[in-house]
Amino acid sequence: MNRNTLLTLLFVLIAAIAGAQDPLDAVKKKIEKKDFAGAKADLAKVLAANPKNKQAYVLSGQARLGLEDFYGAIGDYTYALEIDSTFAEAWNNRGIAKAALGDNEYAILDFDKAIKFNAKSSEYYTNRGFAKYDVEDIEGAYFDFSKALEIGPADADKYFNRGFAKAELGEFISAVDDYTKAIELDKTDATLFNYRGVAYFNVQNYEKALADYNEAIRLDPKNSLMFENRALTRVATEDYKNALEDYNKAIELTNDDPELYHLRGVVKYYLDDHDGAIADYTKAIDFDPTNASYYDDRALSRKEKEDYSGALEDLTTSIELYPSDADTFYQRGLVKLAMNNNYDACLDFKTAVELGSVDAKAAMKKNCK
Numbered sequence: 001m002n003r004n005t006l007l008t009l010l011f012v013l014i015a016a017i018a019g020a021q022d023p024l025d026a027v028k029k030k031i032e033k034k035d036f037a038g039a040k041a042d043l044a045k046v047l048a049a050n051p052k053n054k055q056a057y058v059l060s061g062q063a064r065l066g067l068e069d070f071y072g073a074i075g076d077y078t079y080a081l082e083i084d085s086t087f088a089e090a091w092n093n094r095g096i097a098k099a100a101l102g103d104n105e106y107a108i109l110d111f112d113k114a115i116k117f118n119a120k121s122s123e124y125y126t127n128r129g130f131a132k133y134d135v136e137d138i139e140g141a142y143f144d145f146s147k148a149l150e151i152g153p154a155d156a157d158k159y160f161n162r163g164f165a166k167a168e169l170g171e172f173i174s175a176v177d178d179y180t181k182a183i184e185l186d187k188t189d190a191t192l193f194n195y196r197g198v199a200y201f202n203v204q205n206y207e208k209a210l211a212d213y214n215e216a217i218r219l220d221p222k223n224s225l226m227f228e229n230r231a232l233t234r235v236a237t238e239d240y241k242n243a244l245e246d247y248n249k250a251i252e253l254t255n256d257d258p259e260l261y262h263l264r265g266v267v268k269y270y271l272d273d274h275d276g277a278i279a280d281y282t283k284a285i286d287f288d289p290t291n292a293s294y295y296d297d298r299a300l301s302r303k304e305k306e307d308y309s310g311a312l313e314d315l316t317t318s319i320e321l322y323p324s325d326a327d328t329f330y331q332r333g334l335v336k337l338a339m340n341n342n343y344d345a346c347l348d349f350k351t352a353v354e355l356g357s358v359d360a361k362a363a364m365k366k367n368c369k
Contacts, residue, residue, distance in 0.1 A: 027059050036066035054083040058090050065097060073097040088118035095127060104131040122148040122158070129161060138168045156186035164195065172199040190220035194229060201233055209233045224253035228260060231267070240270045258287035262294055265301075274301040292322035296331070303335060311335045326355035333363060342367060 023046050030039040040063040046056045061076035077094035080087055095110030111128035118124065129144030145162035163178030179196035186192065197212030213230035220226060231246035247264035254260065265280030281298035288294065299314035315332040322328070333348035346368035352360030 024055060024059060027056075027063075031059065031062055031066065034066060036063045039063040040067070052083055054080040054087055054090070057083070058087075058093060061090075061093055061097065065093075065100070068100075070097045070100045086117045088114045088116075088121065088124070091117065092121070092124050092127060095131070099127070099131050099134070104134045107131045108135070120151060122151040122153075125151065126158070126161065129165070133165065133168075138165055141165045142169065154181075154185070156182040156189065156192065159185070160192060160195070163199075167195070167199055167202070172202045175199045176203075188219065190216040190223065190226065193219065194223075194226055197229060197233075201229070201236070204236075206233050206237050222253060224250040224257070224260070227253070228263070231263065235267060235270075238270075240267050243267050244271065256287065258284040258291065258294070261287070262291075262297065265297060269297070269301055269304075272304075274304050277301040278305075290321060292318040292325065292328070295321070296325075296328055299331065299335070303331075303338070306338075308335050308339045312339070324355060326352045326357035326360065329355065330357045330360040330363065333360065337363075337367060 023042065027039045027042050027046070030036075030042065040060060043056050043060040043063065046053060047060065050056070057076045057080035061073040061080070064070070064073035064076060074094055074097045077090045077097065080090040081094070084090070091110045091114035095107040095114065098104070098107035098110060108128055108131045111124055111131060114121070114124040115128065125144045125148040129141040129148065132138075132140035132144060142162065142165040145158065145165055149158045149162060159178045159182035163175040163182065166172075166175035166178060176196055176199045179192055179199060183189075183192045183196065193212045193216040197209045197216065200206070200209035200212060210230065210233050213226055213233065216223075216226045217230065227246045227250040231243040231250065234240070234243035234246065244264065244267045247260060247267060251257075251260050251264065261280045261284040265277040265284065268274070268277035268280060278298055278301045281294050281301065284291070284294045285298070295314040295318040299311040299318070302308075302311040302314065312332065312335050315328055315335060318325070318328050319332065329348045329352035333345040333352065336342075336345035336348060346364060349357075349360040349364040349368060353364060
């Protein structure tokens, strides 16, 4: 066979290889288009022809993840690992499936293996960081998010993740730095401004917190949480009128959250609108009748209106729900004093003192023999 014939055959072989489409490429496209059922069906055929195809098992696991068949996904990734126990992608993906089932401790073990076999993947560190956060290992999450940033490439999500972990650790100034870097990389994400606002709020920099909430609301004006956070900041600066407007907007957007009604009630209390406050506390109680603080606060407004019977009823309900709150016994004692029931008032003051109330001790000294 001469050289020209060899070259001709070589070019034919190259063309044949180039023209032959890898069946997994079509599967990947289906997964990208979220046709998980179609991808799963195609992969069943691939695996029937070649049951040792580890990449096919990984893709089958991805398709099952998309279908929320988490146990099936774990099975596929396990098959891939039986073929190749050093397959980092399979360890990582199995960890994702376990985390989706809430099995974060075992997910972390899988992410450990993924990192062992590929220590240069920022994705694996990020995933382990999320799992550690979910088991309340915040310092471990902080380490992993930092490592993901070190490996790179740096992006807004990576800075946000580490900033969030720092905030959970109480490192709000440092969290602001990470949120700021995230914002520099993505100025269109309202969540970034909202969380930086929360960090500023926690260090009592209310001016900057308000500026961030304003921007967050501009970017996402349908998010009730942004209005709630701005309202909290306005309450902290005693700007009750504007805080009320923010709570009104938050409730307009989310009208089934008892805490929003409760917080708006508090603002109305400060504005001496006790009828409005009572109406909001009542709405909060309708949604959640087991929250003792709602009864406590309604009692305060009822007391201001000299509805002592109503206040007494609310404080008694609160004590039934949470019998170890010293201040509730103290407040009920004050109501009983106002009702000229000094004997029972002193019993409440005594209980409050036993629970640690300094104010009740002073009230006992003044009113009880």
